[in-house]
Amino acid sequence: MSRTLQLAEHLISRPSVTPEDGGCQQILGERLAPLGFTLETIESGPTNFRVTNLWAKRIAATKSSGEQAKTLVFAGHTDVVPTGPIDQWTSHPFTPTHRDGKLYGRGACDMKTSIAAFVVAIEEFLKAVPEPGVSLALLITSDEEGPGVDGTVAVCNTLAARGEVIDYCIVGEPTAVERCGDMIKNGRRGTMSGKLTIKGVQGHIAYPHLAxxxxxxxxxxxxxxxxxxxxGGWDAGNASFQPTxxxxxxxxxGTGAGNVIPGAAVIDFNFRFSTESTVESLQQRVHAVLDSHALDYTLAWTIGGLPFLTQPGDLVEAVRAAIADETGIATELSTSGGTSDARFIAKICKQxxxxxxVNASIHKIDEHIDVASIETLKNIYRRTLERLEKSLS
Known part of the structure; x- marks a missing residue:
């Protein structure tokens, strides 16, 4: 059994339904401290929903020129979604189990295996390069699958307030479609929700003129x-983003009765929007449509995240090369799918x-990952470190 697989199983075995960490961050800290990482726990949230976040950093020596070393962060989450009915699982969700070349367990894919791969990749890299020219850090939260307000965003706010700089960040979200390495996300669409209440007058369904x-x-x-x-009239998208x-x-x-005209209707809707639209432009268009129909309404907006895009540069090229070296795949850059904590990190990190x-089983009963891909993923991370070290030296 590989060291990556061992660590992945150890993490999976710890029940950590959001916002619980289940002791996972302590396990990670015990592996990172001997490597020279300084460990910091950043807590946030109310007492009944306390979130723990681990910020672990290993600072590289200042260059002879006096220039500070650049920092690469690996980011991920130890919390998982609820298991659903346990009796529908073939094996217990928090008992790592092997069947047909796959590792089963909640978090196997999303995303405890990625975190294990982070740590072992760093261990192997530092064994080969004890004094690298790049500073390394891990940002691990237990509030990615929950509200997402006391996790990564809280850490990013803390780092920004302290003036700490992040140059590169790799988030270990499951991004592959068929094979590990076949797709990476170099951006995400924005997300904005609206809760619309249309006001009417309740009345008897037989007397519509009175309602x-x-x-x-x-x-x-x-x-x-x-x-x-x-x-496709919101916008046409662009080379990097699907249309909004x-x-x-x-x-x-309604009241549930068959003879009552309702007094109100409440509609929840969501935009997933490209960089061709803005929060303001979309809100204005919706209000214009509603106003044109002389509706009596209220509309509350919630902005879940703005779109971001990492253009090809040091990090993208290092990861592309690492994937090609390890798998032979020419990876696809994509901004598809939902949101992730990358949207918060992008506010303080340009790359x-x-x-x-592979993301096919995330959040499902019998979540799993191909065992063979675990070492592949770890090697991609390690090769990325090697590539960045070479390009920055």
Whole structure:
């Protein structure tokens, strides 16, 4: 059994449903401290939802020119989503189990194996290069699968307040489609949600002239918003981003009775938007549609994250080369999919990418990862370190 697999199993065996860490960060700290990392626990959140974050850093020596060494951060999360019905799992979700060349367990793919690969890659790199020219750090949170307000964002705010600089960051989210290394994320779309309340007048369904049906009132505006979305009218996207998409996620109205016209309708919707649109432009267009139909409404907006893009540079090229050397794959750069904590890190770091295992089983019953890909992932991380060290020396 490889050291990476051993560490992955150790982490998977610790129940850590968000926001719990389950002792995972202590395990990581015990591996990192002997390597010269300074360990710092950054706590955040209310007492009943306390989040622990690990910031571990190993500072390289200042160059003879007086220039500070650049810093590469590996970022990830030890918390996992709830297991769902345990009796539907073939084996217990927190008992690492092997079947048919796969490792099963909650967090096997998302993303305890990536964290194990971070640590072992660093151990191997430092064994070969005891005094590298690059500073190394790990940012590990237990609030990625939860609200995401006391985890990575809290650490980034702390680092920014202290003036600590991050030059490069690799987030270990599962990004591969069919084989480890076939896709990396060099950006993400923005996400913005709206909670729209259409006001009507409740009444008896047999006397519609004495009421005002909010569902009927909203229907023309909904049709217009859907038409904009269907026609790709929010924006056309660009070479790096898909066109902006608007989707309704929930529609609630009525009392449950079959003879009552509802007094209100509440609609939840979400934008996933490219860099061709802004928060302001999208909000203005939605309000313009609603206002054009003379609706009586309130609309509360929540901005979950802005779009970001890491252009090809030192980090992208190092990872591309590492993947090619290890797997022979010419990796695809992509900004598809949902959001990740990279959106917070991108605010304080210009070069952020995500690279991790195949994402097909994440959040599912019987989550798993191909055992053979675990060493591949670790080697990609180690080769990336080697490439950066060479390019920066």
């Amino acid at each position: 005002k049906n909010p569902v009927h009132a909203f229907a023309p505006a909904l049709a217009e918003l859907v038409a904009i979305n269907t026609a 998409s608007w989707q309704v996620s929930n529609f609630h109205s 952020v990418i995500e690279v991790g295992p």
